[in-house]
Amino acid sequence: MPTLVMKFGGTSVANMDRIRRVAKRIGVEVAKGYDVIVILSAMSGKTNELVGWVEETAPIYDAREYDAVVSSGENVTAGLMALTLDAMDVPARSWQGWQVPVQTTSVHSAARINDISTENINAKFAEGMKVAVVAGFQGISEEGRITTLGRGGSDTTAVAFTAAFGAERCDIYTDVDGVYTTDPRITDKARKLDKIAFEEMLELASLGAKVLQTRSVELAMRFKVRLRVLSSFEEQTENSGTLVCDEEEIMEDNVVAGVACQRDEAKITLISVADRPGIAAAIFVPLSKAGVNVDMIVQNISEEGRTDMTFSCPVDHVARAESAIAEIKSSGEINFRDLIIDKDVAKVSVVGIGMRSHTGVAAQMFEVLHKEGINIKVITTSEIKISVLVDRKYMELAVQALHDAFELDKAG
Amino acid sequence: MPTLVMKFGGTSVANMDRIRRVAKRIGVEVAKGYDVIVILSAMSGKTNELVGWVEETAPIYDAREYDAVVSSGENVTAGLMALTLDAMDVPARSWQGWQVPVQTTSVHSAARINDISTENINAKFAEGMKVAVVAGFQGISEEGRITTLGRGGSDTTAVAFTAAFGAERCDIYTDVDGVYTTDPRITDKARKLDKIAFEEMLELASLGAKVLQTRSVELAMRFKVRLRVLSSFEEQTENSGTLVCDEEEIMEDNVVAGVACQRDEAKITLISVADRPGIAAAIFVPLSKAGVNVDMIVQNISEEGRTDMTFSCPVDHVARAESAIAEIKSSGEINFRDLIIDKDVAKVSVVGIGMRSHTGVAAQMFEVLHKEGINIKVITTSEIKISVLVDRKYMELAVQALHDAFELDKAG
Numbered sequence: 001m002p003t004l005v006m007k008f009g010g011t012s013v014a015n016m017d018r019i020r021r022v023a024k025r026i027g028v029e030v031a032k033g034y035d036v037i038v039i040l041s042a043m044s045g046k047t048n049e050l051v052g053w054v055e056e057t058a059p060i061y062d063a064r065e066y067d068a069v070v071s072s073g074e075n076v077t078a079g080l081m082a083l084t085l086d087a088m089d090v091p092a093r094s095w096q097g098w099q100v101p102v103q104t105t106s107v108h109s110a111a112r113i114n115d116i117s118t119e120n121i122n123a124k125f126a127e128g129m130k131v132a133v134v135a136g137f138q139g140i141s142e143e144g145r146i147t148t149l150g151r152g153g154s155d156t157t158a159v160a161f162t163a164a165f166g167a168e169r170c171d172i173y174t175d176v177d178g179v180y181t182t183d184p185r186i187t188d189k190a191r192k193l194d195k196i197a198f199e200e201m202l203e204l205a206s207l208g209a210k211v212l213q214t215r216s217v218e219l220a221m222r223f224k225v226r227l228r229v230l231s232s233f234e235e236q237t238e239n240s241g242t243l244v245c246d247e248e249e250i251m252e253d254n255v256v257a258g259v260a261c262q263r264d265e266a267k268i269t270l271i272s273v274a275d276r277p278g279i280a281a282a283i284f285v286p287l288s289k290a291g292v293n294v295d296m297i298v299q300n301i302s303e304e305g306r307t308d309m310t311f312s313c314p315v316d317h318v319a320r321a322e323s324a325i326a327e328i329k330s331s332g333e334i335n336f337r338d339l340i341i342d343k344d345v346a347k348v349s350v351v352g353i354g355m356r357s358h359t360g361v362a363a364q365m366f367e368v369l370h371k372e373g374i375n376i377k378v379i380t381t382s383e384i385k386i387s388v389l390v391d392r393k394y395m396e397l398a399v400q401a402l403h404d405a406f407e408l409d410k411a412g
Numbered sequence: 413m414p415t416l417v418m419k420f421g422g423t424s425v426a427n428m429d430r431i432r433r434v435a436k437r438i439g440v441e442v443a444k445g446y447d448v449i450v451i452l453s454a455m456s457g458k459t460n461e462l463v464g465w466v467e468e469t470a471p472i473y474d475a476r477e478y479d480a481v482v483s484s485g486e487n488v489t490a491g492l493m494a495l496t497l498d499a500m501d502v503p504a505r506s507w508q509g510w511q512v513p514v515q516t517t518s519v520h521s522a523a524r525i526n527d528i529s530t531e532n533i534n535a536k537f538a539e540g541m542k543v544a545v546v547a548g549f550q551g552i553s554e555e556g557r558i559t560t561l562g563r564g565g566s567d568t569t570a571v572a573f574t575a576a577f578g579a580e581r582c583d584i585y586t587d588v589d590g591v592y593t594t595d596p597r598i599t600d601k602a603r604k605l606d607k608i609a610f611e612e613m614l615e616l617a618s619l620g621a622k623v624l625q626t627r628s629v630e631l632a633m634r635f636k637v638r639l640r641v642l643s644s645f646e647e648q649t650e651n652s653g654t655l656v657c658d659e660e661e662i663m664e665d666n667v668v669a670g671v672a673c674q675r676d677e678a679k680i681t682l683i684s685v686a687d688r689p690g691i692a693a694a695i696f697v698p699l700s701k702a703g704v705n706v707d708m709i710v711q712n713i714s715e716e717g718r719t720d721m722t723f724s725c726p727v728d729h730v731a732r733a734e735s736a737i738a739e740i741k742s743s744g745e746i747n748f749r750d751l752i753i754d755k756d757v758a759k760v761s762v763v764g765i766g767m768r769s770h771t772g773v774a775a776q777m778f779e780v781l782h783k784e785g786i787n788i789k790v791i792t793t794s795e796i797k798i799s800v801l802v803d804r805k806y807m808e809l810a811v812q813a814l815h816d817a818f819e820l821d822k823a824g
């Protein structure tokens with residue numbers, strides 16, 4: 001019997017009506033002949049409620065107890081889903097992490113899966129169970145304590161089960177109907193992608209297309225797990241959703257897969273820093289310790305022993321960054337002439353595995369922005385991505401112009 | 413290190429403020445030098461919420477999944493309590509049923525405890541843990557599924573842990589401060605008992621003094637577990653609460669320990685039933701199947717092959733009883749001349765282990781009621797209890813008069 005993994009997030013199981021709707025969706029796949037493994041999150045809001053109680057106990061708390069408490073929400077939805085499927089004559093049972101078992105590291109609240117036993121669940125499939133409803137986001141440590149994988153861990157659970165059971169595909173049901181070439185709120189020409197490569201998805205996810213947890217995509221890439229993102233609130237057809245897969249499966253030959261953007265960025269430049277080996281570490285280690293989420297980093301060519309250092313971070317991290325920089329300056333660790341902070345920038349990126357074999361994408365991007373009169377303030381590039389910082393007011397214009405120029409509204 | 417078991421019900425852990433209050437109470441016992449095992453219920457209301465969802469899935473549901481869902485409430489409070497104790501520098505950890513493990517039968521939702529392993533918890537006590545916070549009401553079946561013990565099962569969990577660990581005492585914290593000689597709402601002369609024998613507690617519990625779950629008292633009696641009932645909302649002193657213990661520990665020599673009453677009873681009499689062997693079964697088996705909770709049964713002396721059969725049941729079971737009797741009559745199973753239903757009676761009982769060695773308690777009881785002009789409608793007796801049915805309007809008067817006559821306001 002082929003196996004399918006289906007994962008539903010908290011909004012999809014937020015109440016009994018939605019649980020019934022999801023159960024029907026699962027029933028459709030069972031009717032097609034699949035043995036189904038369902039991975040569930042807690043009802044939306046429930047995990048936050050539990051976390052709130054835990055945080056009330058103490059500012060610093062035992063992560064093992066945190067895990068024991070917050071994992072309970074998934075146990076509830078798993079049991080309710082099994083009951084709902086049973087009521088629809090679909091033989092199902094619930095599985096908590098320790099029952100599977102899902103063996104993890106002992107890094108509580110951020111555990112990693114070491115091993116998923118297939119024996120217990122497969123034995124039940126052999127006995128006629130059609131659906132194994134698994135509480136996502138949780139496992140068990142070597143010490144027999146309950147662990148959780150951290151926020152978004154249910155996606156990771158789903159991918160890991162797909163790999164462990166050699167399932168045909170992992171369908172991630174969410175509140176969007178797939179991955180788009182860009183944010184549909186910015187241009188109505190945004191097109192849902194039928195397929196996207198793992199690497200592209202990783203770049204898009206970290207750039208703000210918050211559809212899938214980054215770790216789950218990394219895991220899927222490592223084990224070549226075919227992931228499908230689709231909406232739990234729409235009728236499904238053959239072409240529903242977006243398949244995240246190995247690039248070899250992708251026939252479209254668009255060079256660029258998507259245009260991503262991040263609105264609330266800030267650009268911070270240290271002018272005329274006294275350059276020496278280790279200067280980057282002297283700046284960025286304290287920033288990291290201060291909780292500043294540094295994204296792009298650019299250092300221009302040194303002249304006469306001095307350099308300009310520019311980095312970007314979210315606007316609401318600027319205050320923290322400023323005080324961290326003031327501290328390292330006053331400690332004498334670094335020496336610079338001026339600090340320039342620009343809180344009115346946004347980041348725009350084009351992403352596509354096609355860039356590996358196509359040159360000229362960067363040049364085309366710069367030309368498009370130039371034609372629109374948009375000044376580029378910072379550039380960084382990777383193998384499959386080019387990102388620029390522009391004045392925030394031009395962000396939508398930049399995205400629309402790039403989306404048009406790379407013809408993303410047309411399938412490749 | 414002596415061990416103490418403390419059990420707190422749902423109202424005692426209903427929110428974080430109350431959890432903190434309970435944690436302080438536990439800390440007091442730890443400071444006295446005890447290793448403490450704490451048994452917790454779910455936050456009040458939470459189990460009902462979970463049960464509500466389960467009942468929404470189907471009229472008849474898989475009890476295994478019911479157990480997996482409803483047991484989650486205790487896991488939450490156990491974790492939160494461990495965190496709260498830790499925050500007060502009392503080394504604690506939470507234990508779910510399967511982690512202890514608490515081995516039970518596979519009768520889901522009404523499982524019985526077969527065995528409680530002491531090894532894991534004792535190993536942690538040896539390492540310096542001072543409090544084991546155990547999720548009550550739950551266990552694990554031989555098949556590795558989560559089981560629950562049924563409503564009130566946390567009391568049973570507490571007693572079973574006390575027996576398994578050879579703990580000094582089992583303190584059951586509840587919303588009343590002990591067991592009273594009678595309902596304090598009926599007479600302000602009602603006195604809290606310092607001690608009460610297991611057998612007396614059993615008779616009082618089933619008569620409506622709903623302080624402890626009957627099964628937990630039975631278990632405590634079997635293993636001679638000293639149970640103390642006390643309030644979680646009051647400061648504790650040496651004499652707090654009521655100790656439920658073996659009768660050998662009781663020095664008071666009051667013949668009667670308490671007067672119990674049950675307001676909403678009904679008396680049903682089948683007049684002139686054709687008597688034959690098996691007639692009682694022919695009547696009461698169908699009544700039981702119809703869900704009628706029959707309490708007292710009296711059959712008077714047969715005359716000329718006919719007898720009168722009287723029984724009592726809760727008033728709201730009368731309709732069911734009537735239709736069940738009509739059905740067995742029409743089937744020809746039984747034959748009687750008339751059916752008399754009295755919906756205006758109440759039950760009053762005196763209970764005391766002293767009755768075993770003291771004669772004349774029944775006579776004294778009847779005389780007291782006679783003096784007050786209260787007519788006795790039905791009498792039943794057991795070794796340590798005498799119960800009568802009287803007109804409902806006389807119930808309070810009967811309780812007050814008996815309480816006075818047996819001098820229950822005075823310690824014996």
